[in-house]
Amino acid sequence: AARRTPPVALLRLARKAPCTAPVDRAFLEWAAGQVGEEGARAAANFAATALFHHDPGALSARFVQERLHRLAAFPPEARYPVGGWAPLVERMAGHARGLGVGIETAARVDTRTLGELTRTGPVVLATSLASARALLDDASLTWESGRTVLLDLAVRTRRGDAFVVSDLDAPGWLERFTAQDPGLAPAGEQLLQGQFPIGPDARRAEGTARAEELLDLGFPGWRERTTWRVEALADGRTGAVDRPGTTWRDRPSVVRGDGIFLAGDQVAAPGLLSEVSFTSGLEAAVLAVKAAGLSVKAAGQRSRTAPGAGAGPTRT
Template identity: 55%
Template sequence: MESITVVGGGLAGLTAAIVCAESGARVRLLEAHRTLGGRARTTGAPYVAHEGPHVFYSDGPFWDWLAACDLIGAHTAVPLRGLAGFRFRHGGRLRRTPPAVLLPVLTRRSRPAPADLDFHTWIRERHGAATATALSNLAGVFAFDADPGRLSAAFVWPRLLRVFTANPAARYVTGGWSALIDRLAAHARALGVRIETGVRVSELPAPPVIVATSLDAAATLIGSPLPRVESGRTALLDVAVRAAPGDAFVVSDLDEAGWLERFTLPDPSLAPAGESLIQAQLPLRPGESKADGLARLEALVDQALPGWRTRLTWRRDAVAHRRTGALDLPGHTWRDRPAIARGGGVFLAGDQVAAPGLLSEVSFHSAVTAARLALALRSTVPG
């Protein structure tokens, strides 16, 4: 029987491989790195830091699929004590409650948003410029863009409502996403998937083939350009500090679209006992250097974690470039992103292709669609 090859061992690649194998296909998964995970990789213990945000949303299809496959493992919701640790930076100051300019908008949750108008303009026309700017920067938690207000209103609005619901659906997988990757890989192997790491693919394998890599790598592999998509670029800072009372759990930066989260509050296993592991990100402005972005980001950390520099036990910083999924500009929707089916038995999967969802859910939807199309193609080949 025809086999299916999956190139890329991140969330999308592993999901596609599992869906194919569950239908009885022979599957071979090739990963260029020595370890699986893609952008879900983490640093090694004792400080388990991720390359970006690492929560799932329990009201989404990816979570339901993981639960049906018994792959979620130990996890936690937003801890009750964490709700008291939310902070908002607005007007250069930290505050414990959302500024009044946000409340009239977030309480009107049923309104539809247009796809052909930018979010800032849509809000400004109804609630004024101050509300539009603060609400746009609130979207930094999922957009990772220096100006989220420029994005399609239909892209920003439903995501804001979903993330900032009264009953948070965010879920933290204990041990970080690397623990989830390990479970996905073990499940794939149990289904017969042949996983090969440290294999850099330079020529497109025989179809059916699912390419679950970055768009740049995918374009090189398939030998044709792909439509460009907007994607976030941020200064990223991970720090571990000796824990102290009063440290914020989450800070949403309504001034500059930044974000900070103390991930050891819901999952203490990510750092040694008595220490807190915090990740902060701030979108880089056009042409801004890493050094300048980090300087602005550290100013946010100064406010969220007083005295953190004297408590520091571990640190790393980086620029996260095109690592935050696709962002839709006015006049565009997810359907305008690179299509999953590329012709000739080649399919794309990942967080920047034509599939709906929030963050990792785009990877999930595209992976499932790519797997089903590959299975359908395989079934038409005489064998």
């Protein structure tokens, strides 16, 4: 059934400081002791929007509580850049070029290329653990991630459509992104995006069926109004999740040795979702500059005073 407000137990739990949750216990076990099993399960499924995992209650209590606490923050922490990720990435790339960084795309990096790069200076690998594992031939570069069905849907506008619908019986989330940025869809249409985590042996159709149940509740008549639809399965591509007894510090280190540094959303860096990539990227860049024998300040000044000089001492 559709409800306008979440259970009181979920809200009570979300207010608890993350430091009160233990690292070495499963979230559902710990949370049930705080607000009861029903409220704990609802909170776990609500937190799945930032976990992309089919069983959030089995993850570390500290890990899940950190995300639940931030998801329920008021005012909300989420920000919606106009146009989505693409314009944001273009702005960052433009800023880098303005500092004199040379950017080359569509150039595949293999082990031979990587070897050539490391001979000229420190290298930052900003990629998935799977790709880094192959490039570095390092079997230790692995960490658990989620497996989730993704759904993008364009529907004709209807008064009264929900902004967000969160499944509390199972992990699932739908959001109408044109509520924040109408330009994401043509006039008279709305863009919906959702994710529905499934287990390692589940079929994509199971996540799709749950998505359609949630659509029925939050977007009446959506089938007749649909103008565009696409689905995908993201397997191991949604960032790190930490099991009981582990924290972000136990993930693969940014420092790989021989002048190689790793950045991405599954490495040893704190943060929520993409924040892990940004945090590890900053750390990797600072360490690479230092490994090249430069101060971070001097490297920045050189970039600003020598436009067009290339990427300097590091390669990303």
